Amino acid sequence: MEMLSGAEMVVRALQDEGVEYIFGYPGGSVLHIYDALFQQESVNHILVRHEQAATHAADGYARATGKPGVVMVTSGPGATNAITGLATAFMDSIPMVVLSGQVRSDWIGDDAFQETDMIGVSRPVVKHSFMVRDAKDIPEIMKKAFYIATTGRPGPVLVDIPKDQTAPNVKNPYEYPKKVKMRSYAPVSRGHSGQIRKAVEELMKAKRPVIYAGGGVVQGEGSELLTQLAHRLNFPVTNTLMGLGGFPGTDPQNVGMLGMHGTYEANMTMHNSDVILAVGARLDDRVTNNVKKFCPGAKIIHIDIDPATISKNVMAHIPIVGPVQQVLEEMLAALDEYDGEPDKKALERWWEEIAGWRKVHGMRFETNEDGPMKPQQVVQALYKATKGDAYVTSDVGQHQMFAAQYYQYDKPRRWINSGGLGTMGFGLPAAMGVQFAFPDATVACVTGEGSIQMNIQELSTCLQYGLPVKIININNQALGMVRQWQDMQYGGRHSQSYMESLPDFVALAEAYGHVGMKVTKFEDLEGAMNEAFALKDRLVFMDIYVDPTEHVYPMQIADGSMRDMWLSKTERT
Amino acid sequence: MRRIISILMENEPGALSRVIGLFSQRGYNIDSLSVAPTEDNTLSRLTLTTYGDDLKIEQITKHLNKLIEVVKLVDLTEGAHIERELMLIKVKATGAQRAEVKRSVDIFRGQIVDVTSTVYTIQLTGASDKLDAFIGAIGEAQVLEVVRSGVSGISRGEKVLSL
Numbered sequence: 001m002e003m004l005s006g007a008e009m010v011v012r013a014l015q016d017e018g019v020e021y022i023f024g025y026p027g028g029s030v031l032h033i034y035d036a037l038f039q040q041e042s043v044n045h046i047l048v049r050h051e052q053a054a055t056h057a058a059d060g061y062a063r064a065t066g067k068p069g070v071v072m073v074t075s076g077p078g079a080t081n082a083i084t085g086l087a088t089a090f091m092d093s094i095p096m097v098v099l100s101g102q103v104r105s106d107w108i109g110d111d112a113f114q115e116t117d118m119i120g121v122s123r124p125v126v127k128h129s130f131m132v133r134d135a136k137d138i139p140e141i142m143k144k145a146f147y148i149a150t151t152g153r154p155g156p157v158l159v160d161i162p163k164d165q166t167a168p169n170v171k172n173p174y175e176y177p178k179k180v181k182m183r184s185y186a187p188v189s190r191g192h193s194g195q196i197r198k199a200v201e202e203l204m205k206a207k208r209p210v211i212y213a214g215g216g217v218v219q220g221e222g223s224e225l226l227t228q229l230a231h232r233l234n235f236p237v238t239n240t241l242m243g244l245g246g247f248p249g250t251d252p253q254n255v256g257m258l259g260m261h262g263t264y265e266a267n268m269t270m271h272n273s274d275v276i277l278a279v280g281a282r283l284d285d286r287v288t289n290n291v292k293k294f295c296p297g298a299k300i301i302h303i304d305i306d307p308a309t310i311s312k313n314v315m316a317h318i319p320i321v322g323p324v325q326q327v328l329e330e331m332l333a334a335l336d337e338y339d340g341e342p343d344k345k346a347l348e349r350w351w352e353e354i355a356g357w358r359k360v361h362g363m364r365f366e367t368n369e370d371g372p373m374k375p376q377q378v379v380q381a382l383y384k385a386t387k388g389d390a391y392v393t394s395d396v397g398q399h400q401m402f403a404a405q406y407y408q409y410d411k412p413r414r415w416i417n418s419g420g421l422g423t424m425g426f427g428l429p430a431a432m433g434v435q436f437a438f439p440d441a442t443v444a445c446v447t448g449e450g451s452i453q454m455n456i457q458e459l460s461t462c463l464q465y466g467l468p469v470k471i472i473n474i475n476n477q478a479l480g481m482v483r484q485w486q487d488m489q490y491g492g493r494h495s496q497s498y499m500e501s502l503p504d505f506v507a508l509a510e511a512y513g514h515v516g517m518k519v520t521k522f523e524d525l526e527g528a529m530n531e532a533f534a535l536k537d538r539l540v541f542m543d544i545y546v547d548p549t550e551h552v553y554p555m556q557i558a559d560g561s562m563r564d565m566w567l568s569k570t571e572r573t
Numbered sequence: 574m575r576r577i578i579s580i581l582m583e584n585e586p587g588a589l590s591r592v593i594g595l596f597s598q599r600g601y602n603i604d605s606l607s608v609a610p611t612e613d614n615t616l617s618r619l620t621l622t623t624y625g626d627d628l629k630i631e632q633i634t635k636h637l638n639k640l641i642e643v644v645k646l647v648d649l650t651e652g653a654h655i656e657r658e659l660m661l662i663k664v665k666a667t668g669a670q671r672a673e674v675k676r677s678v679d680i681f682r683g684q685i686v687d688v689t690s691t692v693y694t695i696q697l698t699g700a701s702d703k704l705d706a707f708i709g710a711i712g713e714a715q716v717l718e719v720v721r722s723g724v725s726g727i728s729r730g731e732k733v734l735s736l
Contacts, residue, residue: 119587124598128641131587148641183736184583184644308635311628 001173006135007032007166009174010099013142014043016176019070021046021061021436023054027074028114029101032166046436046465049457051078053429055085056455059094060393060430063416065437066221068095068149075101076114079160080121084423086156087125091420092242093219095154097145104164105133118160127155135165136172147180152187153306154219188305191322191330199277199301199318200334206275207346208297209235212258212287215242215419216280216304220324223247223412226279229332233342236354238266240281241404242419249408250388255354256363259287260556261401264361264565264573267554269354270295271563278302280324283314284420293561303327361567363405365550372547373522375399375474379406382444382472385529390442391416391434395427395451398480401552403446425454431469432461442470442533449475449499449543459512462539470532471541473505476548484551488566509541519544575604576630577649577656577726579734580619580637584610588642592619595640601625601633605658605701607723616644616736622701622724645734653729659696659722660704661686664715666693674711681707692717 004012010033014022023046026034037045048054051073058069069089073082079100089096103112119129128148130141141159149157203209217226223246230237230253237247238258247254256263258270270276276298281287283302288294291313302309302316303324310319320327365376379402382390392407393416394400400417409415416434418426431445452473462469482497506516515538519528525544532540554565557572566572582588589608596603601623608619623633630648637643649656666674671693678685678695681703687694697707701724708716728734 120590123591123594129587133586182641185641306639308632308639312632 001175003171004174005032005036005166005168005171006132006138006161007036007168009135009138009172010142010161010166011036011040011043012174013139013176014070015040017142017146019043022070022072023048023057023061023433024072025051025054025074025078027078027101029075029103029163030072030099030161030166032163032168033072033099033101033161035168045072046432047461048429049460050455051081052084052425053432053455053458053461055082055096055098056088056423056426056429057433057436058096059085059089059426060416060433061437062089062094062096062433063430064391064413064434066219066413068097068146069433071096071098073098073100074114075103075118076116078114079116079118083122083125086122086158088418088421088423088426089156090125090127092215092418093154094156095149096156097149098156098158100158100160102131102160102162105162106164108162118158122158125156126158129158129160132159132161132165135170138165139174139176143177143180144182148185188307188322189326191303191320191327193330195318195320196327196330197334199320200331200338202275202299202301202318203233203277204338204340204342207343208272208274208350209233210269210273210276211235211237211247212240212270212276212278212281213237213243213246214240214279214281215246216324217243217246218412220280220305222280222324222328225325225328225332227251229328229335232332232335234347235277236269236351238262238269240287240419241417243281244404244415245409245412248410250410255358257404258562260289261405261552261554262556263363263405264554264567265354265357267556267562267565268357270298271561272353273298276300278304278316279328280304282309283312285313288314289556289562289564290559295562361554365553368547372545373520373525375402375476375480375546375550376406377522377525378472378474378544378546379403379446381525381529382446383407384526385533386442386444390414390444391431391438393417393427393430393434393443393445395445395447395454396422396424397448397451398476398484398550398552399446399448399451399474401481402474424451427451428455428458428469428471432458432465432467435467435469436465443468444470444472446472446474448480449473449477449502449505450479456508459509459514459539459541463513466537467539468535468537469539471539473541473543474546475502475505475543476546476550477502478548480548480550481552483548487551505541505543509539514539514541516541516543574626575622575624575650577620577622577654577724578634578637578646579649579726580621580646581611581644581734581736582617582619582640583642583644584615584617585642588617589619591640591642592637595636596623599632599636601629605721605723607725613736620723620725644736647728647734649726649728652732654726655729656700656724656726657698658701658704658724659698660707661694661696661720662708662711662716663692663694663718664711665691665717667691670715674715677707677710681710683707
């Protein structure tokens with residue numbers, strides 16, 4: 001058997017897992033591993049400028065490809081800088097393996113230089129973690145780490161590796177396990193057939209049904225089957241923020257995103273429904289509003305791979321624990337066997353009602369001929385310039401909601417945002433990860449002047465690797481979402497939500513070796529967008545000045561039901 | 574309602590901290606906790622008592638089951654079970670009280686395991702409420718020190734929690 005050092009084992013395991021890219025930053029505790037990386041070619045290491053960015057880049061790569069993202073950081077500050085990225089991936093169930101260096105085993109607990117109890121610090125934000133206590137265990141631990149990260153409800157797994165376990169002079173036999181066997185971990189592989197049949201009966205009886213599809217549809221590769229099911233039943237579909245693209249955005253059966261900033265028709269459809277088919281969704285507080293007032297007349301069928309998600313916030317009438325893809329497949333088969341058809345008349349009436357809601361309060365905003373540009377116009381222009389076919393990553397705030405509302409995602413894995421944790425600074429590094437995965441694809445990062453400054457150092461990484469990401473900086477000179485809440489709930493007192501002393505982003509982009517563009521007038525927007533996207537091999541930073549007073553609508557009214565919404569600054573339901 | 578949850582988990586470093594961490598992270602309470610290896614030294618048995626309605630307990634057990642190191646668990650309070658806790662208690666015992674304390678120990682079927690001229694150290698086992706009752710009977714003013722093991726429990730009959 002081949003004899004390898006711990007460091008070589010780590011790298012060989014990455015090769016055996018078929019890892020293309022590892023995002024990271026070197027430091028004392030991982031130097032042996034970096035030396036082993038240097039001596040091979042199949043695993044490409046991407047040097048970021050901050051460890052948080054490494055985790056978001058790996059996360060973006062994972063969201064775009066479905067493959068696990070891989071990260072390497074050193075002990076202490078390197079490891080703690082990765083925490084936000086771990087938490088982001090954990091909240092959105094993204095498969096990721098993070099390798100962190102640790103001080104040598106005999107120094108652990110001595111407050112050694114760059115020592116942090118990373119297993120302890122990361123515990124609440126990882127699916128699982130391992131500490132390497134013996135170099136011999138590395139192959140098995142690596143196999144388990146990738147297995148746990150990618151199966152069941154996916155999530156990040158941390159492997160903490162003390163420096164002495166990677167020492168180059170200590171060699172151990174290496175064989176990568178073919179299979180994993182864990183008596184304590186067996187993710188569900190099938191939904192309960194009886195429950196699926198019961199659900200089909202309920203769907204067939206429904207008069208005002210709705211399909212509520214979440215991130216699990218995207219993550220669980222269920223988009224095609226869900227689309228088939230929805231077309232077959234002629235039910236309206238609403239996507240969550242995480243689920244956008246799971247059902248085509250331009251499909252006439254799509255009533256738009258639901259929840260806090262969902263469309264009027266999506267929230268009304270939910271509130272007035274009699275049967276909700278929730279697929280790979282969490283019924284979280286950004287969707288339900290006050291759970292006590294949530295969809296009072298609806299029976300809830302809830303499909304999810306994680307039993308703990310079902311009936312956590314809202315009781316499910318028919319719970320189905322299983323992988324979305326397998327359950328939907330079986331559901332379609334059960335539909336074939338079912339003796340009977342959906343109630344066509346009732347569905348017709350239901351669709352008429354939905355069309356009425358759409359007509360009265362469909363997505364819209366007021367434009368101002370002489371005044372500043374509206375942020376929504378920027379997203380619309382982006383949609384047009386990219387023909388709706390870009391990978392769009394976003395940061396967090398108003399621009400994120402506009403990018404969710406006004407860009408129609410027809411394919412899964414095209415919309416990449418930090419939905420659960422709401423991590424500012426996610427967008428640019430995530431876009432890097434996507435661009436590595438798909439070098440020829442159009443990748444746009446929709447951001448704001450607040451968020452972009454949380455990881456702006458990555459412009460340097462983009463230069464090093466020639467990543468032609470297009471940064472759409474929707475610049476409203478304020479922390480827009482904070483300001484909106486202050487307008488609505490704090491009497492317009494804009495406590496600390498101004499962005500004073502903004503840098504000259506054009507000069508900044510140029511200083512990093514990229515192209516910068518500043519747009520202040522709507523009439524220049526389309527031309528500038530076309531110009532930017534024509535620069536196929538350059539990163540373009542578009543600094544676009546918009547109306548600082550604009551709000552995101554609709555907006556659910558706190559503690560109300562789903563149908564209680566602000567529709568503009570003056571109208572409410 | 575009070576629940577006794579019994580968990581079989583991998584006897585590995587860090588496993589216990591994940592269980593404890595889950596409780597603090599999700600805002601659940603642990604009332605008592607005891608843990609030790611089983612006859613199979615790769616497995617530990619952890620018993621904890623907590624309070625909650627059915628919904629809350631369901632969430633707790635689901636989240637515990639998600640922990641990779643948790644192999645199996647059971648809510649003992651769902652069925653017939655035996656519950657025991659061990660208490661060592663040091664009480665003042667002088668003058669007429671010596672006989673009085675001794676009588677109480679006999680009634681509760683405890684044992685006096687150490688004696689000085691002024692102090693009895695008593696060992697008592699039973700369900701938690703029996704131990705509470707003993708402290709009540711002695712009177713808190715007499716109690717110098719109490720140490721309790723936390724609850725251990727096992728199902729009645731043929732039902733077992735094992736691999």
